[in-house]
Amino acid sequence: MKILMSGRFVAPSGVARATREFTIAFRKHNLEDELVVFAFADKSSREICGNTTIQTMSVRPDLVHVPIRGLGTIYELRSRYAEQMRSAVDLLYETEPDVIVVNGTNVHDWILMEAARELRVPKVAILHSAFAERLKYVDTPQQRLLADIETQIVEQSSSFVFVSPLVRNLFAVRYGITPECHVVIPNGIPDVFFSLEDRKENLFDIGFIGRDDPVKNLEFVRDLSGHSISRGRTIHVLSDFAHNAALEPDLRKNGVYILPPTTDDVSLHAIYQATRLVVSPSHFETLGLVPVEALACGSAAVISKHMGIAYYFKQLGLNDWVIDFGDTERAIKHILELLSSSLCVCDTIRQQLKENYAWSVTSRRFIEFFMSGTTKERAPEKVRVVDSNVPFFDSTLLEAG
Numbered sequence: 001m002k003i004l005m006s007g008r009f010v011a012p013s014g015v016a017r018a019t020r021e022f023t024i025a026f027r028k029h030n031l032e033d034e035l036v037v038f039a040f041a042d043k044s045s046r047e048i049c050g051n052t053t054i055q056t057m058s059v060r061p062d063l064v065h066v067p068i069r070g071l072g073t074i075y076e077l078r079s080r081y082a083e084q085m086r087s088a089v090d091l092l093y094e095t096e097p098d099v100i101v102v103n104g105t106n107v108h109d110w111i112l113m114e115a116a117r118e119l120r121v122p123k124v125a126i127l128h129s130a131f132a133e134r135l136k137y138v139d140t141p142q143q144r145l146l147a148d149i150e151t152q153i154v155e156q157s158s159s160f161v162f163v164s165p166l167v168r169n170l171f172a173v174r175y176g177i178t179p180e181c182h183v184v185i186p187n188g189i190p191d192v193f194f195s196l197e198d199r200k201e202n203l204f205d206i207g208f209i210g211r212d213d214p215v216k217n218l219e220f221v222r223d224l225s226g227h228s229i230s231r232g233r234t235i236h237v238l239s240d241f242a243h244n245a246a247l248e249p250d251l252r253k254n255g256v257y258i259l260p261p262t263t264d265d266v267s268l269h270a271i272y273q274a275t276r277l278v279v280s281p282s283h284f285e286t287l288g289l290v291p292v293e294a295l296a297c298g299s300a301a302v303i304s305k306h307m308g309i310a311y312y313f314k315q316l317g318l319n320d321w322v323i324d325f326g327d328t329e330r331a332i333k334h335i336l337e338l339l340s341s342s343l344c345v346c347d348t349i350r351q352q353l354k355e356n357y358a359w360s361v362t363s364r365r366f367i368e369f370f371m372s373g374t375t376k377e378r379a380p381e382k383v384r385v386v387d388s389n390v391p392f393f394d395s396t397l398l399e400a401g
Contacts, residue, residue: 001371004097006109007037009054014289015104015128017263018187022103025188025363027052033367036095038088040064040108055091057084057108067107074148081111088115097121099370102157104128105150113153124370125157127167128187128286161185161369163287164308170286183369186287186312188359190265193272193296194350202299204257205233205339207275209268209290210282211261212243217304220281220325222247225254227332233339238262238271272297277343279335281325282307296353300343302335312357316349 007019019037026035027050034051041056042064048054059081063069071077078085088111092100100116101124102109109125116123154160154171159181162168172178206228208221218239225235238259241248248258262268272278278294278301287308291301295316302321303310310322321338325331355361 001098002034002095003099003101003370004036004095005101005103006112007039007103009039019103021188021190021359022363023052025359030367038091038112057087068142068145072145085111085115088112092116092119101370102153105153110149110153113156117156123157124159125153126161128163163187165311166308167286185362185365186357187289188362189293189296189353189357191358191360192265192269193293194354202276203274204236205276206235207278209238212239212241214243215283217281217283217325218247222250223328224332225251225256229255269297272299275299277302277339280304292353295345296350298345300345302338316352
């Protein structure tokens with residue numbers, strides 16, 4: 001079977017890491033099948049390695065990370081990316097895929113889906129980033145455009161993969177349906193994170209790892225550092241400070257160690273292991289892999305109740321590590337209390353993560369779904385937006401149902 005999948009390789013990005021890890025796992029475990037990944041980059045290229053091909057389309061460097069910059073309508077989107085659309089059509093005819101997978105609801109995903117509009121091939125949408133992305137553009141043409149892109153992708157998809165029950169339930173609220181053909185599969189954890197060789201003593205009490213994005217709530221870490229440093233706690237932040245550069249000097253002033261951004265698994269493994277408690281205070285995330293990667297490395301993590309990964313934390317019995325960061329003072333107090341206790345990630349939890357969420361496991365679940373007869377037999381459902389004001393912060397949506 002041949003799979004044509006949209007992807008992302010520009011970093012830092014959770015989708016980029018997921019694309020990379022899925023490609024590696026596919027190359028290793030699916031020798032009889034073929035994967036072609038279609039992505040944006042600052043130049044066009046084709047890389048073939050074994051049974052996988054990575055085809056990138058050239059876009060202006062300033063648009064690689066923010067492809068909708070300056071746009072407000074689907075018409076403008078079609079005009080800007082007409083050349084890339086033609087390239088996608090050529091790729092479809094060249095590869096003749098058995099199934100098309102769009103790995104998100106961004107511009108390159110939309111281009112691939114639009115190019116395949118008339119092609120009678122099963123189309124699978126992996127939904128994980130759109131809801132969070134739209135939060136960046138509240139009450140702007142970009143917010144409406146992202147919503148239109150998402151809706152058009154949903155309309156053309158015959159089946160869906162949701163990375164958490166939260167995403168599935170948000171989908172049901174927005175479109176008024178739960179798709180008949182769907183599965184919930186989280187993005188996986190790199191296998192290297194389950195290796196505890198050369199484990200060093202914790203160098204930091206608290207760590208934040210993630211992009212400087214409004215939804216990540218890095219401001220909380222600044223507030224936390226003002227409290228914890230006075231108690232002899234050491235904190236590091238690994239971020240790019242792309243959104244709010246003024247935060248970096250504030251953090252340094254509070255004694256926070258600033259680490260350079262990296263998406264290298266070996267480097268991240270070492271950083272996780274050097275951190276006693278990883279903090280993920282996001283206002284909202286459809287999944288959020290940083291905290292489970294920390295658990296896989298044997299380090300504790302405290303997360304926002306508005307993250308999709310909270311569902312999996314509760315499954316692991318880590319309810320006390322899922323908190324409400326909306327009350328800053330209370331959240332800080334809870335974190336300091338946790339640091340005063342014996343924080344331990346037991347071997348049972350790490351084994352559960354390895355057996356259920358390692359990329360070598362989840363990639364097989366993705367592929368089995370892509371190749372299942374279910375995805376072939378369904379026509380896309382006609383969908384419409386019934387509630388455009390999705391209640392992002394309603395924690396009841398975290399529950400499976």
